[in-house]
Amino acid sequence: MLAERRLDWRVLVVHTLTFKQARAILSSAGPLALIVALQGNLGSFGLIAIAVLVTIASLVFSALRWWRFSYQIDAHRLLVRQGLVSRSERAVPLDRVRGVDVEASPLHRLFRIAVLRVDAAAGTGADDEAVLDAVSLTDAGRLRELLLMQRVVDRSAVPAAEAVEAADAAPRAPEVAAERVFARLDPRWLLYAPLVGSYLAVPLAIGATLLREVDSLPIPAGLRDLVEIPEQAGAGRIVLSLLGALAVVVVGALLAGAVANWGFVLASRGSNLVAQRGLLTRRTVSLEIDRIRGYVLSQGLGIRLVRAARLTALVTGLGDQNRRGQLLPLGPLHVAEEVAAAAVRRFDTPLLAHPPAALRRRLFRAIGPPALVAVVLALLDLPVAATIAAVVAVASVALGVDRYRALGHAADAGALAVRSGSVLRRRVVLEQRALVGWRVRQSWFQRRAGLVTVIACVGAGEGGYDVLDCSTAQGLDLVAAVSPGWSAAISW
Amino acid sequence: MNSSPTGPRTPAYQVSPNAIGLWTLQGVISSIFVLAAAVVAALVVPEQMPAPLRFLAAAAPYAAGVYAVVAVAIRPRLRYRVHRWEVTEESVFTLTGWLAQTWTIIPIARIQTVDINRGAMQRLFGLASVAVLTASSKGTVEIVHLDAGLAGAVAPDLASRAAAVRDEAT
Numbered sequence: 148m149l150a151e152r153r154l155d156w157r158v159l160v161v162h163t164l165t166f167k168q169a170r171a172i173l174s175s176a177g178p179l180a181l182i183v184a185l186q187g188n189l190g191s192f193g194l195i196a197i198a199v200l201v202t203i204a205s206l207v208f209s210a211l212r213w214w215r216f217s218y219q220i221d222a223h224r225l226l227v228r229q230g231l232v233s234r235s236e237r238a239v240p241l242d243r244v245r246g247v248d249v250e251a252s253p254l255h256r257l258f259r260i261a262v263l264r265v266d267a268a269a270g271t272g273a274d275d276e277a278v279l280d281a282v283s284l285t286d287a288g289r290l291r292e293l294l295l296m297q298r299v300v301d302r303s304a305v306p307a308a309e310a311v312e313a314a315d316a317a318p319r320a321p322e323v324a325a326e327r328v329f330a331r332l333d334p335r336w337l338l339y340a341p342l343v344g345s346y347l348a349v350p351l352a353i354g355a356t357l358l359r360e361v362d363s364l365p366i367p368a369g370l371r372d373l374v375e376i377p378e379q380a381g382a383g384r385i386v387l388s389l390l391g392a393l394a395v396v397v398v399g400a401l402l403a404g405a406v407a408n409w410g411f412v413l414a415s416r417g418s419n420l421v422a423q424r425g426l427l428t429r430r431t432v433s434l435e436i437d438r439i440r441g442y443v444l445s446q447g448l449g450i451r452l453v454r455a456a457r458l459t460a461l462v463t464g465l466g467d468q469n470r471r472g473q474l475l476p477l478g479p480l481h482v483a484e485e486v487a488a489a490a491v492r493r494f495d496t497p498l499l500a501h502p503p504a505a506l507r508r509r510l511f512r513a514i515g516p517p518a519l520v521a522v523v524l525a526l527l528d529l530p531v532a533a534t535i536a537a538v539v540a541v542a543s544v545a546l547g548v549d550r551y552r553a554l555g556h557a558a559d560a561g562a563l564a565v566r567s568g569s570v571l572r573r574r575v576v577l578e579q580r581a582l583v584g585w586r587v588r589q590s591w592f593q594r595r596a597g598l599v600t601v602i603a604c605v606g607a608g609e610g611g612y613d614v615l616d617c618s619t620a621q622g623l624d625l626v627a628a629v630s631p632g633w634s635a636a637i638s639w
Numbered sequence: 640m641n642s643s644p645t646g647p648r649t650p651a652y653q654v655s656p657n658a659i660g661l662w663t664l665q666g667v668i669s670s671i672f673v674l675a676a677a678v679v680a681a682l683v684v685p686e687q688m689p690a691p692l693r694f695l696a697a698a699a700p701y702a703a704g705v706y707a708v709v710a711v712a713i714r715p716r717l718r719y720r721v722h723r724w725e726v727t728e729e730s731v732f733t734l735t736g737w738l739a740q741t742w743t744i745i746p747i748a749r750i751q752t753v754d755i756n757r758g759a760m761q762r763l764f765g766l767a768s769v770a771v772l773t774a775s776s777k778g779t780v781e782i783v784h785l786d787a788g789l790a791g792a793v794a795p796d797l798a799s800r801a802a803a804v805r806d807e808a809t
Contacts, residue, residue: 527689583745583778584775586742586743599647605775606775611776619647633746636725636744637647638648
């Protein structure tokens with residue numbers, strides 16, 4: 148239980164400086180003021196006056212919001228009241244709280260405050276969260292424990308009011324304090340970042356923007372000579388420039404990876420898994436262990452070549468699963484496997500390969516499209532393009548073989564595992580209790596080849612995971628092994 | 640149709656024979672649109688287009704004609720032969736499709752809601768569908784085109800059995 152209170156006052160400084168509240172109102176006035184300032188020859192005094200006025204306005208808006216924003220926790224709910232003129236009141240029932248995220252930007256960290264996001268059960272709409280921007284760091288920790296622990300106590304069927312008192316009396320119950328660290332990011336793992344598309348995209352996007360503006364930027368002449376390749380440049384100079392660009396992109400990806408993942412720690416705290424990460428903005432995400440139904444080990448082509456992987460948890464009723472469910476953002480495959488085994492469940496049963504007919508289908512799927520394009524281009528009298536397409540078609544043999552070798556599935560006493568994909572290889576492990584249905588698809592071609600695609604339907608992650616092109620017998624065996632009893636009707 | 644063990648088992652019951660009429664009507668409507676589009680494409684094709692594209696445009700009306708024959712005369716009957724459903728002690732089990740086929744099985748314990756849907760065209764043929772939803776977006780199953788009276792009996796039965804054995808874990 149927590150009496151009604153306001154947010155931490157230090158957020159006033161942060162919001163004033165970032166124009167958080169004033170931005171919406173000033174966005175129209177801002178450019179106008181700028182034009183007046185530039186064309187009206189206001190001089191430095193005028194400019195300073197405008198800056199001071201805008202800052203004061205920002206402070207006033209921030210203060211008004213702070214004054215009219217309050218939150219409290221009563222026996223059953225977290226209540227958030229806000230609004231200057233039209234008041235809104237949001238009530239989040241405590242037994243619907245799915246997770247509490249704590250996020251602190253560099254500015255927030257400077258003032259030792261953090262933004263608290265309370266995620267409530269999904270299903271009633273996208274906007275199922277309450278945001279407290281911001282509370283002090285100590286309050287953030289206390290609130291998180293209070294919000295998450297009350298739900299745990301609720302679970303054991305203690306009447307809510309008593310549970311809250313118990314929580315108040317012993318804010319650090321032994322089960323909450325219990326902590327076990329599953330993973331800690333080794334800074335060396337950041338070297339994998341240049342092999343990950345999403346981190347590579349950061350320097351590439353910045354580079355593309357800069358190149359477009361390169362002529363208008365005030366780059367010193369000496370530096371410009373380094374950047375621009377002269378018309379009659381030798382091969383050496385071009386190679387040098389390309390290597391330089393490559394180095395910049397690699398360093399940029401390293402930085403992007405470091406900013407996102409620096410100091411990543413995954414630990415259990417009470418009934419939750421808590422993941423912390425970030426160099427500048429620090430994020431703390433809590434996942435309820437009871438709701439984890441499996442995990443996904445994913446490897447893009449780049450990090451697969453160096454035997455690295457990314458680990459994500461499958462959680463029921465969790466939005467934004469890919470970002471928030473991260474158990475290991477980047478690391479060696481064997482470490483990711485160990486973390487999965489320790490934090491979710493161990494799955495050691497070797498995967499069954501799919502029949503040779505699946506290989507034929509993968510090859511046909513891989514080679515078919517570029518081969519067709521090659522034929523069409525040849526018909527259109529474009530010999531060079533047709534040759535390129537033909538070469539791609541031949542190279543696609545490797546893709547088809549690799550995609551076939553990825554295919555596999557297995558079941559053990561309580562879970563099933565599925566693997567597929569070449570450019571993005573994924574190994575999904577799903578707990579048996581996550582299953583809410585099975586779907587078996589068979590196209591006309593699959594029927595002739597004696598294959599089926601089995602889809603395990605679950606109420607977490609993407610909703611369904613495909614076992615691509617297994618034999619009909621394999622598919623029915625898998626269904627029978629994972630869900631004995633209710634699935635009997637589907638087998639002969 | 641699918642009695643050989645190349646696929647999973649075939650559920651017990653067929654849908655209402657009126658479904659053939661409904662699927663045929665839907666085939667007629669979609670054929671009209673496809674034929675109209677193909678004829679327009681063949682008529683307005685510019686002369687200076689490359690030969691293969693000109694050939695494609697000229698062939699479009701014939702392809703649309705083939706589509707119309709399939710959609711009106713063949714597909715509805717194939718669908719009727721494939722579509723099957725069954726409610727067992729513990730599960731809802733359906734088979735849908737015509738060339739590509741899909742079997743879906745859902746445990747009654749995991750059913751969240753059971754709806755009866757009656758579209759405008761379904762009313763015309765005295766049909767109704769029973770939609771069974773679970774926590775998974777992909778784990779939904781619709782028993783399409785049952786006789787309306789039968790759907791009205793199946794849905795409440797499923798709903799009450801689901802309520803009796805509901806398994807809250809997802």
